[in-house]
Amino acid sequence: MQEQVIARSSTHQGGKGYSYNPLAQPFLKWAGGKRQLVPAIKKYIPRKYTQYHEPFVGAGAVLFSLQPARSIINDTNQELINxxxxxxxxxxxxxxxxxxxxxxxxxxxxxxxxxxxxxxxxxxxxxxxxxxxxxxxxxxxxxxxxxxxxxxxxxxxxxxxxxxxxxxxAIVNAVSAFLNQRSVKICRGDFSEAVSTAKKGSFVYFDPPYHPISDTSSFTGYSMDGFGSHEQERLKLLCDNLSDRGCQVLISNSNAPLIRELYSDFRYEIVEVKASRAINSVGAKRGKVGELLIYNKYECKSI
Structure with missing residues (x-):
């Protein structure tokens, strides 16, 4: 589909009692981390939003690039959330x-x-x-x-x-200051529970375990719980529900046929981006790969 840019957001960077700190950044290496894709992702972040939700926070590259005033972050990885x-x-x-x-x-x-x-x-x-x-x-x-x-x-x-x-x-102290000085709720549980309180005007960014584009490309060792086709379908239905609530939704995923098919309805726009992947057990599979950014088309104007 033709690329349609929503807006680059600056609304929630900094704010009263807190200054945006570029040292607040990922403190872990992370497979599928979004640090080098942040400039592309920011093109599809709404101009205004009341609260930020990230149910698969991982290393937090998008979270730290935005440093929103109010956020709820979540992950099923207990060691990570700890x-x-x-x-x-x-x-x-x-x-x-x-x-x-x-x-x-x-x-x-x-x-x-x-x-x-x-x-x-x-x-x-x-x-x-x-x-x-x-x-x-x-x-x-x-x-x-x-x-x-x-x-x-x-x-x-x-x-x-x-x-x-x-x-x-410097990074650990900056991250600590962000987590303490902004309103950040840290959760550990299912992705659907992490957005149960999302209301009209909220912005939700989903970065789930990617659906494999081939039978040999799946990475399932992130946690004991798998994330298969059923979970991808459940996530899509949740995105529909959030759209109906008036939330802005952005999803990252692989350029797999299943993902394109799931989000092919009128609600969503699909954009392909190229990402450099340095973390892979097979050296030949590292480098530029096609990934998808998917967002619901309409913006909530009355926040």
Whole structure:
């Protein structure tokens, strides 16, 4: 379809009591992260919105690029959401543990920390210890993947990087300030629950696990719960419901036939964009790939 630009939003950057901080940015590497696609995504963000919802927040590239005044963020990945909560509430303690991990970084140390979730004592770790562990594993594992097996155990091999930075204090403190000084509600649950309170004038950005474009391209290790065709169909029906409520909706997904078919009705516009994907276990599959941005066509004028 022909590209139709809605507007580049600047309405919710900064504001009373808070200044937009470019250092508030993703603190993790993330498969499917949207950092390099943010300029394209911003073209399809409404001029005005009352509240921002991101049910699949991931590393938060879009969230941090907007820094909205009011937002609800969510993810089913419990370790990820724990990181957001710890950065909000205990940034200094987290940074201290990350410095210790950085000093001790080695292949042997990596596998020692990785193995913790294979033992019962893992449940005894504090939220701060768990957050520091997952940030360390993320920054030192192969290709920055977050992948767990069917038992929910982190299973990515060591990446063998030279002097990796585990946690940048400037970024962690900026993210903590954003989470504390703006109205950010952090949830952990199903994507439908995360938008249950969305009202007319809200803006919802969905970045779900992408539908595979081939039988061999699916990435299912992000969490123990799969995200198959049924979930994609459920998401589409939810987008219809949000549209009926008067919400602005934007969805990122793969350029798969199923996705094009689901959003082929009159409500939506589909735009293809090219994204660079550096995180893939197969080197030949990294590089520019076609992805879809899908948005509902009408804007809510009376906010």
């Amino acid at each position: 990181c957001y909560e710890v950065i909000r509430d205990h940034p200094d303690e987290l940074l201290s543990l990350c410095v210790n991990h950085e000093k001790n970084n080695s292949k042997e140390y990596y596998y020692k920390l990785r193995s913790q979730d294979r033992h019962d004592k893992f449940q005894e770790l504090s939220p701060i210890e768990r957050a520091a562990r997952i940030i360390y594993l993320n920054k030192t594992c192969f290709n920055g993947l977050f992948r767990v097996n069917s038992q929910g155990q982190f299973n990515v091999p060591y990446g063998d990087y030279v002097n990796p930075t585990i946690a940048d204090p």
